[in-house]
Amino acid sequence: MDDAPVIHTHALTKRYHGGQLAVDRLDLTVPAGSVFGFLGPNGSGKTTTIRMLMGLIEPTSGAARVLGQPVPRAARTVLPQVGALIEGPALYGFLSGRDNLLRYDAADPTADPRTRRTRVAAALERVGLTAAAGKKAKAYSLGMKQRLGLAAALLQPRRLLVLDEPTNGLDPQGMREIRSLVRELASDGTTVFLSSHPLDEIEQVCTHVAVMAQGRLVTQGPVAELAAGARGRLVVITPDTAEAARVLKEQGAADVTSEEDRVAAEPPDRDLAEVNAALVTAGVRVRGFTVERASLEDAFVALTGEGFDVAG
Structure with missing residues (x-):
């Protein structure tokens, strides 16, 4: 597999009738072999982007290439190599x-009928539906339907797998199994492009991420770099929470919150050793003083100003 991006867009734009600008000059690059998380608050243009990449709708302007081919023009060549849910x-x-x-x-049309039943059985086993294979789909739970949709995407080897909310409706065990399957697919060389509602799911399984807001790309890159770019929270463990909160504010800390014996804040722009000394000097009994690593959720909120809901 070469190092060319599996997905690459340049100034990709979609404006609907009536003037609604859904996607605004999107420059997106999905590296080959990555597990790429695509995030955005409701109405951010995420689903519209996926539809354009899959050739389901045409862009107003700009260009998109999937597996090195222009879409939607080369969709008939590209899509047999893509599994999608x-x-x-x-x-x-x-x-x-x-x-x-x-x-x-x-x-x-590319599927070999001679191996059809064998491949169907293998796909059912891969998503844990062998025991329910003979059951009518209308009796399937939401989680089972998600598994069956994923099995359909895995009927043949794919260079690219596009998954929209793949863990929707699954219990915790099912979520773990899907995470494991995504990692397995990536290790086999499949590039996985997915959106997911829980940000902790993205953080656990993705190597790269892009964040959309109001139709525009806010940032993209390795997950570790995005989380590292967000400031962590300063946490003080003490029985003297009220006094600790007062001192932290005096020291320039922002967004100070208290809960039981824990005070958390956005760290001030100064030497944290001096902050700790100020707490002790004020008589605060400091039993813990640390800066917790920023999570992907912290980075997402800092970049978009939005809450946890990314299912848009």
Whole structure:
């Protein structure tokens, strides 16, 4: 596999009828072999971007290349190499899970009918649905439907896998299994491009991330670098929380909060040893003094000003 980006856009723009600007001059680069998290608050343009990348809608202007080919122009060449689960799977409720996958595979002109049943069985096993393969899809839970949609995306080897909320409806065990599957796919050389509601899911499984807000790209890059760019929280453990909060504010700390024996704040722009000394001098009994590492959620909030909901 070469080092060319699996997804690359330049000034990609989508303006809907009526003038709504959904995506504004997006320059996005998804490295080959990465697990790439795509984040954005509600209405940020994330889903519109995915639809353009998959050739489902045309951009107003700009360009997008997937697997080195222009989309939507080369969609017929590109899409057989792409597995996708976008906005939930479309299933025939009256068919069993196995028969749904057989239908999906039969609709793929590149699929070898001689190996169809073997590949369907392997995909069902990979997502943990072998025991429910004969059950009608209308009786599947939301989590089981998500698994079946993922199985459909895995019927053939894919260079790129696009997943929209792949853990939606899954219990904690199911989420762990999907995380493990995504890592396994990436280790086999598949690039995985995914959106996910829980930011901790993104942080646990993704190597790279991009953040959208109001149709524009806010930032992109390795997850570790994005989290490192956000300031951590200064945490003081003490029984004297009120006095500790007062001293921290005097020392220039911002966003000071107290809970039981814990006081947290945005660190001031000064030597933290001096801050600790000021606490002790004021008679605060300091039992813990540390700066907690910033999480991806901290970085997301700092960049967008938005809360935790990224399902837009």
